[in-house]
Amino acid sequence: MLKIIKGGLQTTVQDLGRTGFQKYGVIASGAMDPFAHRTANLLVGNAEQEATLEIALAGPAIEFQEPAFIAICGADLSPTIDGVSVKRWRTLSVNKGSVLKFGAPRTGCRAYIAIAGGISVAPIMNSKSTYLRAGIGGFHGRALDAGDELPIGRIADEAIEALRKASDQEVDWQIPAPRYSAEPIVRLMRGRQFDLFNSTSQQRLFTEAFSVSTDSDRMGYRLEGPQLSLTEPKELISEAVAFGSIQVPADGNPIILLADRQTTGGYPKIGQIASVDLPLATQLKPGDRIRFKEITLEEAQTLFIEQEQQIRQLKVGIRLKMEE
Amino acid sequence: MGFSFSPLGDQAIVVEVGSEIKDTAQKDVRTISALLEASPPPWLIETIPAFTTVAVFYDPAKALYGTVKQELEELLRQTSVELTAAARTIEIPVCYGGEFGPDLEFVAEHNGLTPQQVIDIHTGGEYSVYMIGFAPGFPFIGGMSEKIAAPRRDSPRLRIPERTVGIAGMQTGVYPIETPGGWQLIGRTPLRLFRPEEEIPSLLRAGDKIVFTQITKSEYASWKEDGHAEDH
Incomplete structure (x- = not known):
């Protein structure tokens, strides 16, 4: 369970969107930065379409009520765990009782927090994405707020071992991350x-x-x-x-x-x-x-196909490293 | 029939069946959507049918634009196939005027009619749904009488409650979710048009016929209470 101490500007549950329902006028939603979303999931051994938390500019404060493995990708919003700065684009181990916070935005606007095992909210129209305007999907169809308790999925024992290894090492995953800029x-x-x-x-x-x-x-x-x-x-x-x-x-x-x-x-x-x-x-x-x-x-x-190949290579690389 | 193809970015292709909003174009759009649904190619992600176009979203990692276009051309040679499914007729009960339809008087005055005459014309029309789009379950409806046409409001309302029935120009429509908007509001239906918990989340579908009927305020209230709105 994740306990939300502070909601932040707009923290929502998002996946890769609600596919197949646009013909009924249903808005797709999903991660604004699909690359960061997918990579964050891969770094914690999730399927790339699993839900993550999308956070914007002013991030939330989250207390982990159980040990977890997470990855933070996308914008640099100065993440810290128990007051210590942590790296983005890599697997992180979080102890029970630890608090994840964010500080000043350095580059970009949106970061994605993937949690090993995923986020346990019920899919609506095959998606966990939050669509705020209609109040559907994600966590009760709304942005997270102080006091919310967000259930997270279980992970297998073998996976825990692999994730521990990945989070212990200083691995260079060679992630082909987009070059975020304030004037791209x-x-x-x-x-x-x-x-x-x-x-x-x-x-x-x-x-x-x-x-x-x-x-x-x-x-x-x-x-x-x-x-x-x-x-x-x-x-x-x-x-x-x-x-x-x-x-x-x-x-x-x-x-x-x-x-x-x-x-x-x-x-x-x-x-x-x-x-x-x-x-x-x-x-x-x-x-x-x-x-x-x-x-x-x-x-x-x-370019699309090249990027898909890079993501596939990354996926294989992460899996091999975790199985070592 | 002649179709034209053009890209909508690197993950979609638009099939255009005509340049005017007509029943024949609408029929072609439905046929194309039905053909794709009946035998979805491996690269297909989803479709967005509109008045004169069908946007076909695909996975470029499975097929590039040229291949998708060619396969669509082959598939669409079958469009001479007649759609066998008969159009459904959906009845939409509306409580007109009062707090639900604050602009009914305006629409009446604008057209030199009484409010009841506006209601009679609105309920007397034969309507069809051309497309669903813009908002979840929002129907673009054709067939309204020009006798009750009315311009949009000069300044849009910030909040229009869900299920409100309105008129804008020659169009009539129903707002499925609360949105801002500039339509003239003439009533409200107890029916929910957007049903996120259902397999098909939209009450209405392109091709449906619509009949509006007038209900009283107490019928409206009991409609909600006895759950008719849930399973109508």
Whole structure:
């Protein structure tokens, strides 16, 4: 059991999202930084889709009421266990009674805490992800708060031995982590309605910086910068959107659609962020800046496959190390 | 029939069946979704059908865009297949006006009608569900009479309670969950449109026919109490 001493800004249970129900209008949700989420799970021997805790900027304080193995991946939010700084992107052993806390955000916005054995909450529509707006999934459909007690899963005795070994050693897992930055260059494909935008807008999209407005959350990031406009006004028929679609409402300020995006939208989509670069966008904080670089679909899919291979290698590497 | 294909990022392809909201386009969209569901290719993740498009999400580690497009083209040669399933008709009871429908008077005045005339026209229409999207279980409904059309509110309400029935322009709809919104609110149904605990979490599906019926406030209240809303 994990006892929440302080909830933090927004700590939610997330997995890789609610797949297969978008056709009923059900929002996908899931980890904003799927790479960090998956890696955290692998480092504690979980399946990569197991739920983790997603924390944002101001992290929670968590008391472990039983010994556990955890991994913290993603943003550097200055994690400490019993007051001692701990490393990210590796297996950590936590004693019964220890308290995990977070301090000042150094890089990025969201960190993921995976716990060996996973988080024991009931899946809704095959997913443990929290969808705050509808109050479903995760821990009673809401963010964690002081006093909550979060049940965690059991792990087999053999696994405990392996995890202990992994947490004792200073292993370099060679994790191909994204290069989080407060002004990243994010690779972008042309969106389905790219051609409807005037040439100035098309050009400015790939040459100028946009800043992340305070009106940004798990649903989407509203950007400020050059105004983007269509050659002529056009009414569009609502159609599907995806994680990382960039749509432009009539006011000309683009919005990046993220984990809690609606399933469909009627605004023109000027671009679509390459899947491998999504973490660079979702780790931005309000006030950070973002630039876009054009990439083709073929390049994006090649990068996607390369990253999947790297994750598979990491998985095998971790398993071998734990079995040594 | 001619379909066009284009990418929606590196994990989805959009099949476009037409450029206008029409029954034929809607039928093609349903056929494509049904074909994919009946024999899901190994690369298929999920689909999002809309008015004139079906977005097909796939795993690029299993098949790249070119392969997915080619396999879809082959699959869609079968779209001459007629859908055999008859459209369902779903009755949606609505308690119109009062606290549930604060804008009923506005819609009436805007169209030079009495509130009861608005209700009669709204319940007299034949509606069909074109797509589910935007919010969990939210139906895009076609078929409302232009006699009761009304513009959106100048400033949207911050909270519209779940199950509220509204009008925006030529459209009518029902909000499944509490959301902000600019629709003119004319009533509320005791039926839950979003049912997260059920295998199919949406009461309505694309292709459904809808009939609105008028109920009184006490019928509304007892509907809730006796659990009709749960198993209707």
